[in-house]
Amino acid sequence: MKILIGTNNRAKTKAVRTIATIYYPDAEFINIEVPSLVSNQPMSDEETRKGAINRAKQLMKNTEGTFGVGLEGGVHEIDGIMYICNWGALVTNDGTVFTAAGAGIPLPIEIAIQLKAGSELGPVMDVYTNKNDIRHDEGAIGVFTNGFVKRSDMFEHIMLLLIGQYELSKKLM
Numbered sequence: 001m002k003i004l005i006g007t008n009n010r011a012k013t014k015a016v017r018t019i020a021t022i023y024y025p026d027a028e029f030i031n032i033e034v035p036s037l038v039s040n041q042p043m044s045d046e047e048t049r050k051g052a053i054n055r056a057k058q059l060m061k062n063t064e065g066t067f068g069v070g071l072e073g074g075v076h077e078i079d080g081i082m083y084i085c086n087w088g089a090l091v092t093n094d095g096t097v098f099t100a101a102g103a104g105i106p107l108p109i110e111i112a113i114q115l116k117a118g119s120e121l122g123p124v125m126d127v128y129t130n131k132n133d134i135r136h137d138e139g140a141i142g143v144f145t146n147g148f149v150k151r152s153d154m155f156e157h158i159m160l161l162l163i164g165q166y167e168l169s170k171k172l173m
């Protein structure tokens, strides 16, 4: 079984490998950086979900993977509060698309202002925490939950939601 991962981000890759290995111990993983075809900083649930689907679909274009996984991070606003949002898509080799959303928490107003002015969350978080590459590690969700839920934990949950749906569909066939 070949599982394609549409990124080289370490938090996302760790999540896919950790969860998939539990259910598919013999799986081979291939990372392919594919464009999300949405903005670098998606600003809505719709755009973030689309980015995840675009990544997964492109993975399945020219390769013989069993399925491809696209994971995308973004933000959206409710009641004047900016939340991080996360989406995942799993596309199988017969073209079936499964989607799932991840956990969301509010961002501080000073970060929301910078994103609205056109900055990307990754670099903004690095300045905020005075660290490098937060997006590959605990992520904004880790920083703003006191480290309780790291970016990879959040994407692990999305992976469970995706392969759970995929396995159910195989049972129903």
Ligand SMILES: O=P(O)(O)OP(=O)(O)OP(=O)(O)OC[C@H]1O[C@@H](n2cnc3c(O)ncnc32)[C@H](O)[C@@H]1O
Pocket (backbone or CB within 6 Å): 006, 007, 008, 009, 012, 040, 041, 042, 071, 072, 073, 074, 084, 120, 121, 122, 123, 125, 134, 135, 136, 138, 139, 140, 141, 142, 151
């Ligand atoms: O290489 P890719 O797969 O694109 O990984 P990425 O870290 O850029 O992740 P996304 O494109 O999915 O996220 C969109 C933007 O939001 C940033 N981002 C999303 N979630 C984040 C988090 O938890 N912590 C820090 N930055 C985050 C990210 O750096 C991008 O600027």
Ligand SMILES: [Mg+2]
Pocket (backbone or CB within 6 Å): 040
């Ligand atoms: Mg990105």
